[in-house]
Amino acid sequence: MGVVVDPGVPAEIAGLLRANAALLSRIRAGWVPPPTTPPSRRRNPSSALLLAATPLVIALMAVLLASQAAAAGFVLLGAYVFIVLVKIASISETPEDERPHERGVYERARWYDGRYLLPEDFDQEAAQVLARAQRAIGSVLRSHVNAEGLLDDARNAVMLPAQEWEIARLLAKLSALRLEHRDLLARGIAPEVAAVIEPLERALVNSEAAVVARVEALERYAGHVAEAERAFHARGQIEELRARLPRYEELLAESGADRLAVTEIERLAEDADVLERTLRRSVASAHEAFRYLES
Template sequence: MKDDKNSKLVVPRLTIDPDLPAATQEMLRTAKPSELRNPDPAGRGSAWSALARSLPLRWETAIVCACAVAFFNGIGPDSPFPVLLWLWPTVGLGAAWLVLMVSVPVVGHLVTRGRLRRIQQVRAQYVLDVDLVPAAEQLLARAGHAVAAVRRSRVHRDDYLDRQRNDVVLPEKEWEIAELLRAYSRVERSTPTKATGDEARPVLDAHQAVLQTALDGIERRVTALETYAEQTAAADRRYAEFRQIQQISAAGAELMDLLARSARDDLAVAEIDGLTDQATTVADAFKAALAEARESAHALAAPTAA
């Protein structure tokens, strides 16, 4: 693809290993960006710190706490202080409110810590846009665009290109590319951009050359996906023509009958033969386009089979 087209592609915020369970994938998609970038449960503090942040420390809280202490220390029906009997309902409600205010932030904190712990466990199985350098971002955007184009195509949806197989192989290819690009980005970010002396310059040049070779290899994978997407688009166009010819042919029976009844001569026969030839030509072109797309799909999956 050309650079002006690449600049318009959207870099995926999140690319997930398709081998992860569906529930885990959904958890990752709904997680906050900050949770995905730094899924560290220890950085969230303890449950008591969450309680301290969440509990409103106002005069109402102090009164409820004092009433609860008094209630549980003997102020009841047999209390020598009858004037305080009216506090019973208030103390009961206040104590329930206090328990609720204590439990809600604690339970929420524990749920959040459990989710972050799970995200931390699968951190290697998803790639964020911030994990990638600009060159890697563009390659991943191109790969995602090609995969999406194939899966949106009519020949894919109508199962002319083995939809079930595509739904498995294409996400796997996209994930392999994302994983390689993350590793490339990690090495590039750790590589100096400028040599500090004459002795370091040839070493740095060789290192950067190998790094570029690795990037070129990843780009070849992306180009293979784009080639498959282009051939799928060509098959889609042929498919649209083929369907249009079918629609015309569906109404052609009445037309043929009309021609046969109105002019039983060589002209009518030629018209009918012409319609048949057109339909055959488009059908053959559609089959050829499908065959090219299938060959590209097999070539794309060849490394996986090896």
């Protein structure tokens, strides 16, 4: 389970948030990236020293080249050029801590605070419930019957992510309240307070049951879609076989065995009709389950 993002967040920003769960956790814990410095303002002490030493090196080379130690002057010149080239190469590489990526994630995390949830926002029970919802939603959105428009793919694309966010938001609230409740119980409860605690515990249990009911509705919808998916694939295979029938019939006629295959060929056509009806029923059931989710 990764980062869950409000479907109202722009897709590009949502993708950035989902891809940086670990960084978002650090930001949540109070980490702040160092400010980025424009390239024109970056100062490097070694560069300044190198620049200051240039006149001295040139003067020394001129003296050496004019004397009997001309070879030493050429060596000095080569060494100096090498050092300059190495320095230019090192300057051209932007250090990791100066790259703007972390700053960009930080700024967007602050701007969209409250519109994304991290794995640590859910206790174990809530994470399991959310994973069930995400599996159901994913199976529907990835199905061929949805892609082919046999379901209401446009409404699925809008409503199912909204359902995921709403379920995640409720589960995160439930997790936080359960943690506070457990901490309270761990400190010890006076007998006089027990009567107040009991209805609060019932509220937690009933809230969880309501969220689980939503997830079960999603799972029923996904089950109907899976049924339609199986019928869709089987129908496609039958149609493919029916398209090949003329070649089989030709072969049987030429071999004199056509009278033996008439029944099997007729059964193939009947199977295609049965699968067509099954697919229609499965899609109709999925539509009914979808309408239940909207209520």
